[in-house]
Amino acid sequence: MRQIILDTETTGLEWKKGNRVVEIGCVELLERRPSGRNFHRYLKPDCAFEAGAQEVTGLTLEFLADKPAFEEVAEEFLAYVDGAELIIHNAAFDLGFLDYELSRLGDRYGRMADRITVVDTLLLARERFPGQRNSLDALCKRLGVDNSHRQLHGALLDAQILADVYIALTSGQEEIGFAQADAGGSGPATVVAFAPVAGPRPRIGADAGEREAHLRRLATLRKKAGHALWDALEPVAEAEALEA
Known part of the structure; x- marks a missing residue:
């Protein structure tokens, strides 16, 4: 299975107000293990940061001035994510911005949902920890993931941290073959497919x-x-x- 942990940084909280993506960070997982084939780009936004957004990321318009525009990396980015399962924390935010960036280039690229499937770790966390804070920092603390090096929000760094959070959050599910299937339209049913054991199980006795x-x-x-x-x-x- 090919999964991509994705995060973006933006000039503000709402793409509907004309805010833009200034950083994309992706970490590729193959069979739930990092492949080392990551994707990371800073982008020139051609608009100002909203108040507070620049302080969160530490990025400046001066730093981004010589970086490519989204349209210059769009095809490379889409080729990288095409056909993968994207793992995103609060997916509606990142996908909303990415769809907005694609829409600015016309109809030829379509929407992200045309190319990928999505797992939202915020929704997973809310199901597992109802009524609790489920920010990325809160999940790191709860699941024992080290995020001490996260002083500012950065797309690649946050994607790397989210990869550890996702593995911890879903530990014990994919490994033993849990899957969700539609039971004849009557709602999700759990299917368990245990992997065959190769050879006899080891026996350990007390001395x-x-x-x-x-x-x-x-x-x-x-x-x-x-x-x-x-x-x-x-x-x-x-x-x-x-x-x-």
Whole structure:
């Protein structure tokens, strides 16, 4: 499976007000592992930053003055994402801006949804952690993802962090084959397809010291509670010898 973690930085919060994309950052995952084939471009916006937006990104119009316009990288970007599953945090924001940039170039490129499918990690997080803050920083803290190097918002850096968040957020699902299928139009049904095990499963036994420690622990439980639930699974005689 080819997935692309995507993030953008913009001159403001609303494309409808004429704000533009100033940075695109993408991290490619192949079978949930970084491939090293990333996409990163700074873009000249041809408009001013809204108040506060420049401070969030640390970017300036002077820095972006010699960078390409979106139309100069559009075909390269679309070829990179074409056919992939995009992983985006608050996807409506980034896709709204990217569709706006494409629309400024006419009808020939269509919309992002014509080329890709999307997983919104904000929606995933809200399902898993309802009623809690689910910003990227909040998820990093909750899931144990290191974001100490994130002093400013940057598209490639945020995409790299989001890749770790996505893997942690969905850990234990894709690996064992969970999938969502339409059960005859009656709503989503969970399909579980466990991968076949290659060869016999390894058996790990306790050594003599571990066994003795285990039995002494059971003896302590019996003295305190009169019994141990483990007795239903193994003979008591061996433990009684330790109690004597």
